Amino acid sequence: MRYLTAYLNVTLLTALSTVCWGAAIDDCMVQGKKQFAARNYLAAQDTFTRCMKLDARNVDARLSLAGVLLTQDDLSGADKQFRAALGQLGRTSPYLSYTYSMLGDIALKRQQYKEALALYERSLTYNVANVNSLVGKGVITEYLGDKLGASEAYRSALAVEPLNLVARKRLINLEPDYLTDDEILDALKQRYAIAPEKKELTDEDRKLFAQIHRAEQLKGVEYLKNKFGRIPAGYVVELYRNSAFSREVLTLAGYKALQKQIGQDAIAAFQKAGVPMQEVFDLRDMKGARIFNKDSTLTDSGFHAYSEVLQHHKAFLLPREAVPPTQAYLEKANRRAQELESAGYMEISRSELKMIENQTKCSLDTLRSKMGLYILPITKKYQRYFILTRSNDEKKAVPYYYIMVAQAKRNPRVKVPSNGVVEMYQMYDYAVCAADGNMWE
16 A cells, blocks of 8 residues: 555656646746747747757747747858757648748848748648748749749739738839739729720830839839929829728829929939039930930939939949940840841840749750850840740740740730640640759750
8 A cells, every 4th residue: 555655646746747847838938929029039039948948849949949039130040940840840730831931031031042942832832821931932033033923922922911011012013014914004094194995005005104113113102292292183193092002103194293303303413423514414324325315304224323323323424435335336236136036036034034944944055055045245244135936946936935925924815826845844744944954855
């Protein structure tokens, strides 16, 4: 009987110890989370470290410590704890998506863009609705030049979290790159920039929308408010009034007034920078194009030069200064571009080239040697890109296929040509090229 009583006492003490230990870790976690919520990060770090000493196997404590380290930009410490947590998480753990997403944030902060993108995509395999990963994927895809792909990522994020300000702001910024023709028509009508009855979008309309939109993103509305105090009627309209998505945009009249006002301010800024008044309207950008239009408004490159001069940086050429490279070389390059277009090539932007690289997974060398990409050098940092629109070799028509697919997403009336090479690899869910950027053999 004495031995049985002793055994029961030991069992009871063990159970009480377990209960006390569990209560201690719970209290520790509650304290740490309160400190974190109060933005007392150093105290929260100390508390979560203490929680880890109480129970090194507690994943919640480890992830909380990793999170507070990341908040303080201790990237090495956070990376170590998140990766340690991966070793503790089961294959079906709901924390897997979050952990890979945070590792993606760390890689992004380190400017390791390819690694960050891979981590965000890994996160999305566990939870397709992880908003942080969707936004992170969009940011990197946009940085890499695939603006259409970025817009799709931001839209997916907003489908899950409609009030996500980062995704919404970045998506608005990309509107000229992803809106369909019909959507751009509606946007121009909202801005009183085209006739209400107009049904077909022209290239000039698209260019006008891009110009007005760019002025809006550069805080054109705020610029007018600062100049006029109270903006004259008809210069600004409010979209989605009385909603969480309300925003002010420029009308055509407001855009023209803005351009005129900026032009006047730019004249004064260039004079202040030492440019004689008689030379102001003969200023050129670094490629030799005039900074001012005939109506004394700034060109796009002129606006850049004006922005730079406000920062005390010279980004313009005086009438007597030579253009680097020479105008003769630029003319030669333009003649070569015309020859290429006559031979069945079309010019694409750098953004479109990046989109092709992302879709095909092909390296630049492979696109040039196997798929008909032609690169026309203009300066050391500036190049023009051309792809074939017709070829008996379907491999050389692959870039054109992806350009037309992108255009068809914006305008359903665009006909996408068939391409046996792309269709064959799509059948097996492969990209055209392997991970090393070379075509599959």
